Amino acid sequence: MTVLPLPLPFGDQVFWLLSLSIVLVVLCAAGMITTALVLRWRNNRTARQWAAREAIWDPVILDVLEGARPPEDLTRLVRQGHRRHFVTYLLRYVRTVRGGGREILRGLARPHLPLVAAECSHRQAERRALAVQILGELGPREYREQIAGALDDSAPLVTVIAAGAIARDYSPQDVRHLLERVGQLELWTVRFLVSMLQRMGPQSAWAFREVLDDPTRPNRVRAIAGHVLAQFNDLPSGDLAAGVLETSRDPDLQVAALRVLEHVGTAEHLGVVRALTRDPEPAVRGNAIRVLAAVGGDAEVPTIRAALDDESHWVAIQAVGALKRLGRADLLRALVETGHRWATAVHEVFLPGTA
Amino acid sequence: MMVPWLWRGLWLLNAVVLSYFVLLNTIYLLTSLVAFKSLRRYVQRLRSLDVDEMIGSGAAPAITLVVPAYNEEATCVEATRALLTLRYSEYEVVVVNDGSPDRTLEVLTEAFELVPAARLPSAAIPTARVRQMFRSRRHANLWVVDKENGGKSDALNAGLNACRTPLFCVIDADSILEPDALMRVTRPFLEDERTVAVGGIIRIANGSTIGGGRVRDVRLPHSLLARLQVLEYLRAFLSARVAWAELNATLIISGAFGLFKRGIVVEAGGFATDTVGEDMELVVRLHRHCRERDIPYRITFVPDPVAWTECPETLGALSRQRDRWQRGLAESLVRHRRMLFNPRFGAVGLLAFPYFFFLEMLGPVVEIAGYVAFAAILVLGMWSAAYLLAFLSLAIFFGIALSAAAIGLEELTFRRYSRWADLRQLLWLAILENAGYRQLTVWWRVRGLISTVFRVRGWGHQTRKGFAQRQPPAGPPPAAGPVAR
Numbered sequence: 001m002t003v004l005p006l007p008l009p010f011g012d013q014v015f016w017l018l019s020l021s022i023v024l025v026v027l028c029a030a031g032m033i034t035t036a037l038v039l040r041w042r043n044n045r046t047a048r049q050w051a052a053r054e055a056i057w058d059p060v061i062l063d064v065l066e067g068a069r070p071p072e073d074l075t076r077l078v079r080q081g082h083r084r085h086f087v088t089y090l091l092r093y094v095r096t097v098r099g100g101g102r103e104i105l106r107g108l109a110r111p112h113l114p115l116v117a118a119e120c121s122h123r124q125a126e127r128r129a130l131a132v133q134i135l136g137e138l139g140p141r142e143y144r145e146q147i148a149g150a151l152d153d154s155a156p157l158v159t160v161i162a163a164g165a166i167a168r169d170y171s172p173q174d175v176r177h178l179l180e181r182v183g184q185l186e187l188w189t190v191r192f193l194v195s196m197l198q199r200m201g202p203q204s205a206w207a208f209r210e211v212l213d214d215p216t217r218p219n220r221v222r223a224i225a226g227h228v229l230a231q232f233n234d235l236p237s238g239d240l241a242a243g244v245l246e247t248s249r250d251p252d253l254q255v256a257a258l259r260v261l262e263h264v265g266t267a268e269h270l271g272v273v274r275a276l277t278r279d280p281e282p283a284v285r286g287n288a289i290r291v292l293a294a295v296g297g298d299a300e301v302p303t304i305r306a307a308l309d310d311e312s313h314w315v316a317i318q319a320v321g322a323l324k325r326l327g328r329a330d331l332l333r334a335l336v337e338t339g340h341r342w343a344t345a346v347h348e349v350f351l352p353g354t355a
Numbered sequence: 356m357m358v359p360w361l362w363r364g365l366w367l368l369n370a371v372v373l374s375y376f377v378l379l380n381t382i383y384l385l386t387s388l389v390a391f392k393s394l395r396r397y398v399q400r401l402r403s404l405d406v407d408e409m410i411g412s413g414a415a416p417a418i419t420l421v422v423p424a425y426n427e428e429a430t431c432v433e434a435t436r437a438l439l440t441l442r443y444s445e446y447e448v449v450v451v452n453d454g455s456p457d458r459t460l461e462v463l464t465e466a467f468e469l470v471p472a473a474r475l476p477s478a479a480i481p482t483a484r485v486r487q488m489f490r491s492r493r494h495a496n497l498w499v500v501d502k503e504n505g506g507k508s509d510a511l512n513a514g515l516n517a518c519r520t521p522l523f524c525v526i527d528a529d530s531i532l533e534p535d536a537l538m539r540v541t542r543p544f545l546e547d548e549r550t551v552a553v554g555g556i557i558r559i560a561n562g563s564t565i566g567g568g569r570v571r572d573v574r575l576p577h578s579l580l581a582r583l584q585v586l587e588y589l590r591a592f593l594s595a596r597v598a599w600a601e602l603n604a605t606l607i608i609s610g611a612f613g614l615f616k617r618g619i620v621v622e623a624g625g626f627a628t629d630t631v632g633e634d635m636e637l638v639v640r641l642h643r644h645c646r647e648r649d650i651p652y653r654i655t656f657v658p659d660p661v662a663w664t665e666c667p668e669t670l671g672a673l674s675r676q677r678d679r680w681q682r683g684l685a686e687s688l689v690r691h692r693r694m695l696f697n698p699r700f701g702a703v704g705l706l707a708f709p710y711f712f713f714l715e716m717l718g719p720v721v722e723i724a725g726y727v728a729f730a731a732i733l734v735l736g737m738w739s740a741a742y743l744l745a746f747l748s749l750a751i752f753f754g755i756a757l758s759a760a761a762i763g764l765e766e767l768t769f770r771r772y773s774r775w776a777d778l779r780q781l782l783w784l785a786i787l788e789n790a791g792y793r794q795l796t797v798w799w800r801v802r803g804l805i806s807t808v809f810r811v812r813g814w815g816h817q818t819r820k821g822f823a824q825r826q827p828p829a830g831p832p833p834a835a836g837p838v839a840r
Contacts, residue, residue, distance in 0.1 A: 015741065015742065018742070018745045022745060022748045028752075029755040029756035029759060031756075032756050032762075033782055035759075035766075036759055036766050039766035040778050126402075126403055127403075130403035133405070157403065164408075186548075187546065187548055188547075189414070189544065189548050191413070192414040194413070195414035196414070231413075313475055313476070313477060314477075342475070344474070344475045347472075348474055
């Protein structure tokens with residue numbers, strides 16, 4: 001920082017301006033220091049208070065979860081002003097407990113959830129998201145409508161948390177609504193959305209099939225549905241996926257359909273898959289090779305062998321993996337012996353630990 | 356009687372310095388305010404998300420950790436071991452031995468039972484010759500690339516060639532990632548498909564208790580010089596980077612901890628090997644690459660994933676580091692100068708780039724000129740005690756306010772320094788740093804600029820004590836190679 005004194009000709013006005021600035025900056029510095037100190041004091045006090053309360057709750061909650069004491073023993077220990085803290089406390093447990101224990105925790109939270117539900121209309125998206133998160137974990141059935149309503153929230157964060165809550169506690173009436181909203185979560189990665197939606201389990205496959213089969217839906221949503229169905233190993237999806245491959249030219253959707261066929265495809269689907277080994281997109285070619293290895297047999301070896309001459313190293317690795325899967329070590333060994341350009345891939349995939 | 360031209364010259368210089376001072380501090384103050392708002396929201400956001408559930412599921416994309424190592428025999432085993440125990444579902448560690456003349460490769464081979472192995476490169480960025488690839492028999496996800504010396508960027512490029520996951524994370528061999536750092540730094544990639552790069556926070560480990568590759572007990576460093584850097588890091592990361600990220604104009608992701616989308620970095624040509632600021636240069640180039648091709652993208656900073664690092668504790672080492680940082684900054688900005696005030700690059704071209712160009716790159720020159728003029732005025736007897744006092748007070752209290760704001764932001768969010776004594780120390784340092792330390796760093800930065808003009812290359816010598824033992828390397832002192840780190 002400069003500490004340069006100005007030459008005198010600046011005059012008195014500048015000096016007074018300077019003095020005023022100093023006063024402001026000194027106040028600002030003092031304010032910042034006070035803020036830091038107050039924050040520290042407040043945080044420490046809160047931490048102490050929370051630790052003291054939790055020290056009382058901890059032994060009781062463990063007894064309650066084990067069934068050794070009734071839930072009322074814990075409820076009695078929660079004072080009026082500590083209800084919000086108690087809900088946060090239960091949230092930590094409910095994420096790690098399964099089955100009957102989870103229901104006990106939800107029962108303990110029930111009287112206090114209206115406090116949280118009121119925050120669903122808070123002006124800050126982050127506060128609304130937290131409220132939905134808590135309701136989704138501790139009161140998914142009682143607050144089902146409110147959570148489903150949050151799917152239509154203007155903030156994607158709230159929508160995605162509501163979607164996660166619905167996916168965790170599958171309710172058939174919300175699935176369609178949920179899948180409609182998924183299309184609007186444009187920024188969230190497909191991988192994340194697939195992982196979230198597959199928590200609904202195979203009983204929800206019917207809804208995903210509807211989406212995959214519906215050409216009026218956005219390709220991205222259909223691709224997500226395809227990936228979820230692949231995770232479900234959903235047999236009826238095989239024909240739908242083959243149909244998608246015949247009609248769609250969208251690479252992401254094609255890859256999703258190929259993933260379905262890799263899991264549940266049959267010999268009847270191989271015709272359309274073979275054609276895709278010449279697709280301009282490496283991701284489509286590579287996945288097509290995987291399907292041929294998974295569903296086809298020796299008859300597919302020439303097609304797979306041809307993919308070893310692919311420009312893309314990724315396709316070549318898929319081809320090497322496919323030949324390994326089909327037990328064609330002889331072909332792979334020949335590649336190494338003839339110094340094929342993807343011989344390194346063979347070493348890596350087939351003979352790990354060698355150079 | 357003073358000659359009029361000298362009087363006018365000094366008057367003009369004063370005006371320039373004063374304008375610079377006011378502008379710089381106003382921007383700092385504004386960034387602190389933006390950071391305050393942003394961090395408050397960020398903390399709320401973290402509360403509303405269950406990061407474990409989010410990343411712990413199949414949603415987490417696979418990551419390759421690329422760790423360039425040069426003469427790291429003292430630290431590399433401990434650091435690699437720590438990397439192998441991170442909480443993340445699917446990741447590989449690729450250590451790149453950049454032709455170290457010490458026993459880096461040997462100690463890695465012994466510790467992890469490395470054996471030669473084939474690995475198909477996923478990209479073909481030119482690098483110095485790769486001698487051999489190794490895979491660990493103990494840890495299937497550990498690979499070592501042994502290559503001829505080519506510098507840090509070259510080593511990173513070799514790691515990038517070996518990487519085949521959608522994301523890769525760059526970390527320094529002497530850094531310690533917190534166990535959940537990868538999970539946290541990955542989050543922006545899940546939340547926004549356009550994300551191409553994310554930086555995490557770097558914190559100073561000197562003085563803290565370290566064991567088993569983890570920072571166990573966070574303390575302020577014993578050395579005054581290191582403590583002053585703690586304060587600097589808080590200002591740089593919690594105020595500046597948070598604010599620039601909020602404005603969608605992140606220009607720097609530290610080379611000590613950054614996560615990138617592999618495809619786009621390969622497409623942009625990997626790390627530049629002709630600059631010492633390869634981390635900043637890459638980020639600036641990514642902005643340019645994406646904007647010029649109309650690729651939707653996002654580059655951001657998240658303050659919760661932490662990499663701990665060892666900071667210099669001697670004036671010599673610190674001066675070399677700052678000299679290098681300033682060279683890196685200047686090289687990156689000059690190379691991409693066409694982004695300056697270019698509306699095509701949005702907030703980056705119109706706000707961040709001019710800020711870094713005029714205030715961070717050229718600012719130290721103005722400051723030094725101010726000190727020279729100050730001396731001249733004293734010598735020539737032009738000074739006024741009232742003005743001198745006024746400016747001294749203003750400068751010092753501005754500095755204190757900004758540092759206190761950064762300490763406040765730390766209190767508001769992560770509170771890593773939990774003792775009252777630490778807080779008192781930090782606040783005291785906010786006052787103390789005005790008495791010499793700031794002036795020294797300005798001088799080092801000017802020297803860095805001079806080095807850039809005279810095209811000085813290299814990293815300058817650095818000594819690693821090692822986190823595990825905090826002792827000098829057991830072997831012979833590292834030979835001075837083309838790139839010594």
